[in-house]
Amino acid sequence: MVKRTCFEDAQCPIARSLDAIGDGWSLLIIRDALGGRRRFSEFQKSLGTAKNILAARLRALVAHGIFELRPASDGSAYQEYVLTDKGKDLFPVLVALRQWADDYLFEPGEEYTRLVDRKSGKRVRRLELHAQDGRLLRRQDTELVRVP
């Protein structure tokens, strides 16, 4: 990506997140991993990216503790990239990106994938933000405060 200030020491959690996974490829790799892919060749086939770029991104994701390398589950010589809890917990980020795209980046009737509740098969509701007492919060019901 374009050169930019490193935000790793920034106070802003959003900037820190983007430092770890904000390069464009990383979230697509994580999406694929949440979908069950584990091997370099599987990611490469899915993403169509150059091997050197994919290798660099996977190395960075391992360094960030988002993936861990494991011997292949089938006993072969391959290694597998397995999401850690830290990696799996990016699920809400991907859901938020998906729901925004559903609203704004698809034509009505255009074919695509849908995130559904396994039990009912019905589309999930929008992500919801609640107050501690349960009230549903809109953006304008929230504010940022500096801590402590």
Place this chain on the structure above:
Amino acid sequence: MVKRTCFEDAQCPIARSLDAIGDGWSLLIIRDALGGRRRFSEFQKSLGTAKNILAARLRALVAHGIFELRPASDGSAYQEYVLTDKGKDLFPVLVALRQWADDYLFEPGEEYTRLVDRKSGKRVRRLELHAQDGRLLRRQDTELVRVP
């Protein structure tokens, strides 16, 4: 960013979102705009980015319909970058990134900002994903299906 396949025609909503806002800078610009910044100079000061890079990103965000350009609200000659509804609706993406960072990228006790409910001043709850019937869904309670 590194050269990559353009995902604009991709079926995957996540890939499309990242095409629009996945370059690393864009979400920080949108974060600043949600925080009240409107002018080129304000974004530049906040982000510390080179003017040409910021100008290119803002142009792209306007082209994507995430910002619109308006005459300055104070009647001066400046133009302001104002988030459209499409832009404002990226709020959940930023909340998801923030909450992930809170969990994994900060040391205990490290100073940072916190997203709170305006009314109570208390920290908001984690983003929640619910089924149509209201059940709280974890990642493993969901699946992707191709539509139609």
